[in-house]
Amino acid sequence: MLSKNILKYLTSLQQKKYRQEYGAFLVEGAKSVLELLASDFEVEMVVATDKFYKENTRSLEKQPFRVEIATPDELVRAGTLQSNDAALAVVKTKSNDFLYAEEGEYVLVLDDIRDPGNLGTMIRIADWYGIRKMVCSLTTTDWYNPKVVAASKGSFTRVQGFYTDLGAYFEGHLASEVSVYGTFLEGKNIHQITFAKTGYIVMGNESNGIGSEVEKFVTDKVTIPRFGEAESLNVGIATAIVLDNWRRK
Template sequence: MLSKNKQKFILSLNRKKIREQNELFVAEGHKLVSDLLSSKCLTSIIIGTSQWLDANKALIPGNCEVIESKHDEIKKVSALKSPPDVIAVFKQQKVELDIKQLNDQLCIFLDEVQDPGNLGTIVRLADWFGIKTIICSSNCADIYNPKTIQSTMGAISRVNVHYSDSSDFLSSYSQLGLPVYGTFLDGDNLYNKELSSKGLIIMGNEGKGISKEVEQFINQRLYIPPFPANEPTSESLNVSVATAITCAEFRRQNN
């Protein structure tokens, strides 16, 4: 049974301050929870129906708290429209950022991306395209926001997400001598540009794009062209869509 105190605690993890204090985050639903249980993520609490717990005994670690609950109880702590069969609380992953280790990788830097759904989708895209490291500016959305976690669809267990002051990180990264890419309306056509298998792809804020503070570190300006050219079109692309297009072309050229 899910006690009122436990319900209160689970709901409190919707707040960033409480998540940070406890170094925990919440995941909901069979697919997401199963992926995280099968990964390196450490589990603190599992709240599931008797049917789910019976069917997934092999996934459940022996050192976590397991609470059998009914759907009505799970609904009280769920952020989803339809209550899932399982909700789990996991330990936040703490991986130290070593810039020297980025020397042979293609990485993503996110400049003030505010929407949790966009951030989660970009983590999922990075996982799909084999990008293992994302660096977020310190004012990006929180990777452990429940909406972000749901949007990653488990990719958070395979992609390392770090937060850093933009200038501090980019100043250090520039010393690696690798290309730093960003998308602009006056950039070179993405499909005509020779792209490196190593370097940093910078994606900007949903409304403002890449900030002036970050732009000074970019040495390769890219442009995603609309089709057909020179005809009226949307003003811009969603940042997660633009990330998908950009990463796809990088991987196509360096397959």
């Protein structure tokens, strides 16, 4: 059984201010916890059901973190999932440096993404297409929100997120000639774009798209062509289509 203090600590991590205060976040569910244990994140504690512990004793025993046994009910009470009969972990947050694109690399830039499900989905898509660095505006939803972590399906272990003022971020780049792609209604058809070797892909807010502060740094406005009548695409869907087009030879 979990002590009151541990339960209180775990539930506090559902809130951003306590994640920041403790420098820790929650990872929930069998798959995410197993991906986590295989990553280089520093794990502070794993809370596991008896069953999960028995099935993964080797991964859990060899590591220098605390292990607590709990019932599925307790896991649900401590975390944010509607059901969890496996485990959750408390993990130390990482602080990332300025993540500029290196030669031959692409960085995904998020301008004011508000929905945790969207951010998690975008991390997963970035991981599928081999993007390792994401730079987020300060208004973008918190990377360590349990809903973001869950929606990323383990990809949070492989993609780094960095939060900064995007204006200042791009200002620091003005000397170099760099390609910054952003999706706009009036851009060039993405089916006809030849992407530069190195660059940035900017995705904008769910309702308002890319803000004017960031727009002025976009060198190439692109558009996903529409063949029917839907008014728009979800920003996660749009990210996937842009990255798929970028990766085409």
